[in-house]
Amino acid sequence: MPTLPPPSARQRRKEARPGELLDAALALFVEKGFAATRVEEVAARAGVSKGTLFLYFPSKEDLFKAVVRETIAGRLDEWNQELDAFEGSSAELLRYGLHSWWERIGMTPASGITKLIMSEARNFPEIAAFYEQEVIEPGDHLLRRVLQHGMDSGEFRPLNLELAVYSLIAPMIFLLMWKHSMAVCLPADKQFDPKAFLDSQIDLLLRGMLATPDAPTERTAP
Amino acid sequence: MPTLPPPSARQRRKEARPGELLDAALALFVEKGFAATRVEEVAARAGVSKGTLFLYFPSKEDLFKAVVRETIAGRLDEWNQELDAFEGSSAELLRYGLHSWWERIGMTPASGITKLIMSEARNFPEIAAFYEQEVIEPGDHLLRRVLQHGMDSGEFRPLNLELAVYSLIAPMIFLLMWKHSMAVCLPADKQFDPKAFLDSQIDLLLRGMLATPDAPTERTAP
Amino acid sequence: MPTLPPPSARQRRKEARPGELLDAALALFVEKGFAATRVEEVAARAGVSKGTLFLYFPSKEDLFKAVVRETIAGRLDEWNQELDAFEGSSAELLRYGLHSWWERIGMTPASGITKLIMSEARNFPEIAAFYEQEVIEPGDHLLRRVLQHGMDSGEFRPLNLELAVYSLIAPMIFLLMWKHSMAVCLPADKQFDPKAFLDSQIDLLLRGMLATPDAPTERTAP
Amino acid sequence: MPTLPPPSARQRRKEARPGELLDAALALFVEKGFAATRVEEVAARAGVSKGTLFLYFPSKEDLFKAVVRETIAGRLDEWNQELDAFEGSSAELLRYGLHSWWERIGMTPASGITKLIMSEARNFPEIAAFYEQEVIEPGDHLLRRVLQHGMDSGEFRPLNLELAVYSLIAPMIFLLMWKHSMAVCLPADKQFDPKAFLDSQIDLLLRGMLATPDAPTERTAP
DNA sequence: GATGAATGAGTGTTCATTCAT
DNA sequence: AATGAATGAACACTCATTCAT
Structure with a gap:
């Protein structure tokens, strides 16, 4: 099996460049905002x-859009697949989902994108629309499926899906905003x-949503 | 007791100036961020x-600080007094508190200050500290009192106060961020x-917190 | 008769600014070309x-367009009126016209505009079209009138007007180009x-155009 | 006499490189001016x-100088030789000279060099001096010889050589400037x-210069 | 007090030039 | 020899801030 000639060091650098720049830009845009970030800083941070x-x-604006696009790209497919394959209770599913969200998004630099978009949405409405379409809407759909599934199985009591979904989104967005703003500044x-x-x-939400809220943190025994 | 002569129209305008400027600045800082707002726009908007x-x-930065200081100033005293005087159940108290927060803050232009601070915290750490000290900390204290009161009376089940408080803060902050970012951009x-x-x-949270969550939306009958 | 309050020194400066900037810009654009002129230089030259x-x-481009527009504006009306009032021979008229062109345009800073436009036409085609419309076309028309008049009176022999006109334009444009390019560089x-x-x-052209070229430099005796 | 081995295709390309670059550079410098032309464009155009x-x-400036030097190099020798060999009348000689100028220069890409130099002279005074020395001065000399010859033979009336020469140069330079500026932009x-x-x-000039201007367009019969 | 003309430091962007491959 | 990725000096343009009126 013939191997391709190994890319030269230069080539390797070239291919890594956009990614390095996007990482640097994400970090700085999240930290300082779009307008207050100087492109020279981004470049310097990317070396x-x-x-x-x-x-x-x-342009700087194109960089911004690329940051959003790249950071967001197709993050939700995985969860949808996992949801289809999941075999536990809806409570477990929710718990699993939020934990894995934290591991895959909340803990990582990608978490900054949400703060960035919330902060800059009004200056870049297309970006906001893009985020709605690529993240919020699919996320909303995913969460609805979970809740609907729980309601169908009788595990959850009847809920106003539209609003209940935002009860799940709220703590996530709060966590991201907090992490990238106040948390950085407080002792x-x-x-x-x-x-x-x-x-x-x-725990709190499950207690509120379960039809039999006696033991929300553990899977109900058969 | 002699009354001062009534201030002339011009005098009145002059005294109103800083307030008009602060209003304009708040609106624009919330909309575009600190860096992307031009002082000329603020001035124009204030006429x-x-x-x-x-x-x-x-300076522009002093204007920013004044906006934060003035918008925030001593907003929580009222609630503390109301809390002391409140006679209903803790559930009712919570419900009342969040509703009145919406009426007095969430619905008003002052709501923007939170989005502003979240967005700019890392550029102005003193502002973040000030907000923590003037809003978060007292709000946290107020909410703890409510929850503690509920726990003491047996109305609420035992809660980790530190975390439960943020369960109340989270939807408020989420609501403000959403309102001032995505909501403005979506159809x-x-x-x-x-x-x-x-x-x-x-409703959801109360169901989760109440010791007897049977009828969370209505005061439990005697 | 009430006089308007004299404009303040500052006011006077303000009103003079655009003109001073246009003068400076014309001089520098003619000297170095549009691209090679730095706006800071223009500003410095205007003080x-x-x-x-x-x-x-x-923008720099708007400055350029303003220079062209202002320098060109309505220069040909005067000549058209003089042509209508002129009473001498066509030869005298031509001689007078070219002399006064030199006095009013060729000798003045406005002469640079032609060099500028010839040099930059292809980078600013609208400017070229504007010049054609505002200068070339009316100038062409004016010269045609002169030649036609001479032909009608029998003073000039039959000429191909279209081409003959350019025989008059050519030395003028040559003179301007030469003056603003080679002449500046040569000992x-x-x-x-x-x-x-x-x-x-x-003299040469009249000898070539007159029907009786015996004494082209002097008015033919009766 | 042994012939050198024919250069390979690559060799030929390599040797042609400078020429291709010079052609591309001439075209672009003429079109956009020196400052507004990007070297990358020149390279791209040369492939x-x-x-x-x-x-x-x-450097870009050296490229510019090379363009001027190469385009200009020794163009006048040929005419001087032709002049020495010419056997017709001075009028015919002039006519022939200007026609062949059009064929050999005016019509070709080399014509752009004059527009280029006129436009850039003041930014590159050495270039202007070089052009004067290599083109204007020899051209002037050549034209003087023609006119002097015509005056000596009695074909031309007495002329102020210094000025009459520019009467011949003027339409040529005008034509080049026009062709490379206005003409490109007009319908x-x-x-x-x-x-x-x-x-x-x-025709016009000959009528003006000939001693017996009766039949300037045809050689006077013996 | 109020204005808005003027400033100049600062920033996004371009492009001639270099140099590792 | 040829490339094109990388550089950084240069420049158009912005905007917080000043100050004469």
């Missing part, structure tokens, strides 16, 4: 010169543990 | 010239009603 | 800062006197 | 990469035919 950035992205003794909060929050 | 703004605020059919969401959310 | 220039002209001994050239050229 | 251009020319109905103009112009 290149200002000019190089413009080799890959035609250690004012912090709280995101995972503990998530657990506590799921 | 004065650029120079005049600098007569009242020595009518993608919107949801904030008050309905609040109601539904309180 | 203001870079920012001030942008107070009056939204004194390589120069020639524009007025002497004009005289000699008119 | 090579940006880096390659700098292999042949150490078909505003154009004129260069050769027809040249004919008409020569």
